[in-house]
Amino acid sequence: xxxxxxxxxxxxxxxxxxxxxxxxxxxxxxxxxxxxxxxxxxxxxxxxxxxxxxxxxxxxxxxxxxxxxxxxxxxxxxxxxxxxxxxxxxxxxxxxxxxxxxxxxxxxxxxxxxxxxxxxxxxxxxxxxxxxxxxxxxxxxxxxxxxxxxxxxxxxxxxxxxxxxxxxxxx
Amino acid sequence: xxxxxxxxxxxxxxxxxxxxxxxxxxxxxxxxxxxxxxxxxxxxxxxxxxxxxxxxxxxxxxxxxxxxxxxxxxxxxxxxxxxxxxxxxxxxxxxxxxxxxxxxxxxxxxxxxxxxxxxxxxxxxxxxxxxxxxxxxxxxxxxxxxxxxxxxxxxxxxxxxxxxxxxxxxx
Numbered sequence: 001x002x003x004x005x006x007x008x009x010x011x012x013x014x015x016x017x018x019x020x021x022x023x024x025x026x027x028x029x030x031x032x033x034x035x036x037x038x039x040x041x042x043x044x045x046x047x048x049x050x051x052x053x054x055x056x057x058x059x060x061x062x063x064x065x066x067x068x069x070x071x072x073x074x075x076x077x078x079x080x081x082x083x084x085x086x087x088x089x090x091x092x093x094x095x096x097x098x099x100x101x102x103x104x105x106x107x108x109x110x111x112x113x114x115x116x117x118x119x120x121x122x123x124x125x126x127x128x129x130x131x132x133x134x135x136x137x138x139x140x141x142x143x144x145x146x147x148x149x150x151x152x153x154x155x156x157x158x159x160x161x162x163x164x165x166x167x168x169x170x171x
Numbered sequence: 172x173x174x175x176x177x178x179x180x181x182x183x184x185x186x187x188x189x190x191x192x193x194x195x196x197x198x199x200x201x202x203x204x205x206x207x208x209x210x211x212x213x214x215x216x217x218x219x220x221x222x223x224x225x226x227x228x229x230x231x232x233x234x235x236x237x238x239x240x241x242x243x244x245x246x247x248x249x250x251x252x253x254x255x256x257x258x259x260x261x262x263x264x265x266x267x268x269x270x271x272x273x274x275x276x277x278x279x280x281x282x283x284x285x286x287x288x289x290x291x292x293x294x295x296x297x298x299x300x301x302x303x304x305x306x307x308x309x310x311x312x313x314x315x316x317x318x319x320x321x322x323x324x325x326x327x328x329x330x331x332x333x334x335x336x337x338x339x340x341x342x
Contacts, residue, residue, distance in 0.1 A: 003301055008179050012305045019310075046217070046325045109220040112174040130174055134183045139190075139336055142313030143320075150321045154217045165310055 007107040009071055009133055010100045013141055017088045017097055019166040020060060021090045023152060023159055027053075028086040031159040038086050038163050044151050053151045055081075057089045060144035061096040067137035068100050071129055073106035107145040176220040176283055177276040178305055180242055184312055185268050190337040191316045194323060194330055198224075199257040201328040207259050215322050222335045226252075228260045230311060231315035232267040238308035239271050241287050242300055243278035281340045 019161035031038040051059065058081050065144050074113045077099055083089045112130035127136065201214065202209040213225045229252050240247035248270055254260045283301035298307065320335050 003176060003179075005174060007301060007305065008174075012309060014235050015199060015306050016310060047327070050324060052261050130178060134178065135186050136277065136336060138183060138309060139187060139313060140311060140332075143317050143332065143335055146314050146317035147321055149314075150318055154325075156218070161311075161314065163306060164314055 004105065004108060005071060005111045005129065005133065006105040007149045009137060010068055011030045011104075012138065013068065014097050014100055016141060016145050017060065017064060017093050017100075017164075019164060020057065022150060022155075022166055023149055023163050024057065024090055024093075025085065026088050026159060026163060027152045030152075034156070039084070041155055041157070042084070042086065042089075042157050043151060046147070046151060047156060050147075053148055054083060054089065056144045056148040056151065058092065060141055061092055063095050063137065063140045063144065067132070067141070067149065068103055068167065070118075071133065071137075072101065072103045073111075073114070074107070076116050102128065121153065138171040175279060176242060176304065177279040180279070180308060181239055181271045181274065181276075182237065183309065185271055185318050187312060188235060188264050188268055188271075189232065190335055191228065193266045193337055194320055194328075194334050195228065195257050195261055195331060196265075197334060198323045198326075201323075203309065212323060212326055212328070213242045213255070213257065213260075214300070215326050217318070217322060217325060222304045222319075224319055225254060227254070227319040227322065229254065229263065229316045230314055231319065232263055234315065236267050236270050236306065238303070238312070239274055241289075242285065242308075243274045244282075244285070244306065245274065245278070260312060260324065286309040293340065300327075 027041050028038050030040060043052050045052050061079065065076040079092060079095065081091055105119060112128065115130035116127045116129055116132045116133070118125040118127065120134065146164070153159050190205050207283060214223050217222050232250065242312040250263060250266065252264050254263055254299070283299065285300035287298045287300055287303045289298065289303070289307065291294040296307075321329060324330050
């Protein structure tokens, strides 16, 4: 249990993505129990110009893998955005976790000082690896996972923060 | 720019709380522009059994300071939960940030291995400091800040992820 860039990126993302799968599965169970198509949840959003649940999950996966790849100096795998069911989203999360776990911890050594350029529309943000993790990667991954949780919760899925943290599983 | 428990707790929380103030101020401006009482936003929630915006902000502050205090081996200051305006919530965030900045970085040395006991209802979770940061403190702070964002967004405040990350300010 050692402090490292790997521990504060891959390990955090793997844990958070596992919790995302867990809350999605609770969403699927809730739809079945309340007798509606789970696709209703996948198309739900909190505001007309926010992303749907499906897109929140896809982006949470993409940011986890692209941030990991940038810190480790790799190219991330590309996934097609073609999921139409909760099972498929859970599978995408699984593929993301498989990729994250495939990157050796040694690849993150010194990554706190790595120069990272992040194209964002017309401009490019430049970070050192540590600031990239602090101010871009961590907030961004949790943003999309929390928003997925909030969409489910707003649609009546019986979730609590224990599910988001999933502390009962692995604390 | 050095990787440390301080960098991954205090520095992350201070940045995220600064962004929380920013989005709250955009909420206040939006209420003024749309001519309704900003207290409407403070009482808003995403589900009947979720916390209001006010409570989300209070909890984001409390978790930031209690997690910081636990890692640094201190007692956190206690704040009364008596805010009724956005200005007062922004002031609470300011007091929280002042506390976080008052804890010397040296107090976090070795905190990755510190034993942390977290009472949670009838049980107590036990973590090493690193796991506490990875699986409890970081997810929890971002959970409440993102939920505050989502409440504002759901109520028509013109925000984008740039505001949540506030990348234009400090990247």
